[in-house]
Amino acid sequence: MKPMLPFTRPSIDEETIREVAEVLRSGWLASGPKVKAFEAALSEYCGGRPVRSQTSATASLEHALLACGIGSGDEVIVPAMSFVATANVVVRAGARPVFVDVELDSRNIDLAKAEAAITPRTRAIIPVHFAGLPVDQDRLYALAERHRLRVIEDAAQAIGSSYRGRRIGSFGDLVCFSFHPNKNITTIEGGAVVGGSPEEVHELELHRFHGQAKRAADDIDTLFAGGKANLSDVAACVGLGQLKRLEEFNARRRTLAARYFELWAQEAPLRLPARGDEGHNWHMLTALLPLERLRISRLEFIEAMAGRGIGVGVHYPAMHLFSVYRAMGYHEGQFPNAERIGRETVTLPLFPAMALDDVDRVVEAATDIVKGARR
Numbered sequence: 001m002k003p004m005l006p007f008t009r010p011s012i013d014e015e016t017i018r019e020v021a022e023v024l025r026s027g028w029l030a031s032g033p034k035v036k037a038f039e040a041a042l043s044e045y046c047g048g049r050p051v052r053s054q055t056s057a058t059a060s061l062e063h064a065l066l067a068c069g070i071g072s073g074d075e076v077i078v079p080a081m082s083f084v085a086t087a088n089v090v091v092r093a094g095a096r097p098v099f100v101d102v103e104l105d106s107r108n109i110d111l112a113k114a115e116a117a118i119t120p121r122t123r124a125i126i127p128v129h130f131a132g133l134p135v136d137q138d139r140l141y142a143l144a145e146r147h148r149l150r151v152i153e154d155a156a157q158a159i160g161s162s163y164r165g166r167r168i169g170s171f172g173d174l175v176c177f178s179f180h181p182n183k184n185i186t187t188i189e190g191g192a193v194v195g196g197s198p199e200e201v202h203e204l205e206l207h208r209f210h211g212q213a214k215r216a217a218d219d220i221d222t223l224f225a226g227g228k229a230n231l232s233d234v235a236a237c238v239g240l241g242q243l244k245r246l247e248e249f250n251a252r253r254r255t256l257a258a259r260y261f262e263l264w265a266q267e268a269p270l271r272l273p274a275r276g277d278e279g280h281n282w283h284m285l286t287a288l289l290p291l292e293r294l295r296i297s298r299l300e301f302i303e304a305m306a307g308r309g310i311g312v313g314v315h316y317p318a319m320h321l322f323s324v325y326r327a328m329g330y331h332e333g334q335f336p337n338a339e340r341i342g343r344e345t346v347t348l349p350l351f352p353a354m355a356l357d358d359v360d361r362v363v364e365a366a367t368d369i370v371k372g373a374r375r
């Protein structure tokens with residue numbers, strides 16, 4: 001039998017490994033020249049906008065909220081289905097996450113419902129470009145302008161995606177990327193905030209390093225009790241090697257995604273997500289299982305796929321049904337699309353090192369298992 005096919009896997013080349021070894025020998029391991037170079041390269045990729053790297057997208061989002069002055073008494077609109085960081089950061093900033101349902105097939109926040117959820121306390125909105133499919137940016141920013149909201153884009157999954165020909169990160173308010181190993185490029189752990197006003201960028205710098213302002217080598221002040229989220233040179237070195245290959249990686253992801261759609265063009269046994277256009281970076285391929293018409297559970301599907309050597313993920317449960325958010329008063333029945341996705345979604349393998357016939361194998365296995373389990 002073939003080796004296990006995971007649902008994702010990073011691609012690190014030998015050149016990057018050699019360069020990391022050099023960093024390790026250099027004596028400078030924490031934030032130094034490689035972090036500067038990585039920020040400069042990412043800035044160039046994003047049209048010359050300011051970039052402040054962080055140790056994760058979670059830290060990036062949290063610090064972006066704080067840099068915008070969001071805190072106690074404020075409300076921030078978030079989609080009800082995302083990785084839980086999207087909502088947790090709002091709580092950590094001291095504000096209240098206001099969940100809004102997502103669209104079933106794009107998985108992105110329903111902007112009409114977002115507008116209906118705005119109150120006098122709403123200060124910001126955190127849209128998620130789910131699986132790398134951009135949110136309707138024209139509508140989003142028009143809404144934000146009408147209601148004077150700051151937009152903090154959770155672009156953790158959207159590096160290299162573009163909206164109407166413009167790269168995510170090259171425009172908009174504050175755009176947060178993730179470089180976790182599961183994302184389209186990695187720094188092992190890491191993230192970045194792109195954009196922001198000069199004041200916000202300054203605040204981001206303070207938040208990522210103890211709230212410290214250094215006026216001269218012997219003149220340091222601490223303005224507030226800041227956090228600690230600066231990237232290491234080792235991480236940035238990995239990121240530099242990855243960024244060079246981002247376009248190649250994303251082109252490969254689009255080819256693989258197209259293969260899934262081609263093989264399932266006639267009759268897909270799972271409900272496929274919205275396809276988007278060339279601006280989609282295909283961070284993931286998440287499909288919905290028709291559980292109501294099956295004799296098996298999602299877990300049984302996942303186990304059956306594993307039995308055929310195929311890894312399947314779950315991205316994500318609806319956030320408002322987690323204990324932490326139920327304790328704030330959220331409950332079942334509020335966000336039907338998020339809840340349905342949370343129950344039915346499965347993530348099928350999609351990563352640059354996959355072969356086209358790996359897709360064929362996944363499609364065959366999933367089709368077999370679902371068809372064989374129909375009521």
Ligand SMILES: *Cc1c(COP(=O)(O)O)cnc(C)c1O
Nearest residue numbers: 056057058083085156178179180
């Ligand atoms: C991965 C992810 C995050 C968190 O990224 P980290 O770098 O692991 O902190 C946040 N939001 C979304 C939508 C993600 O996919």
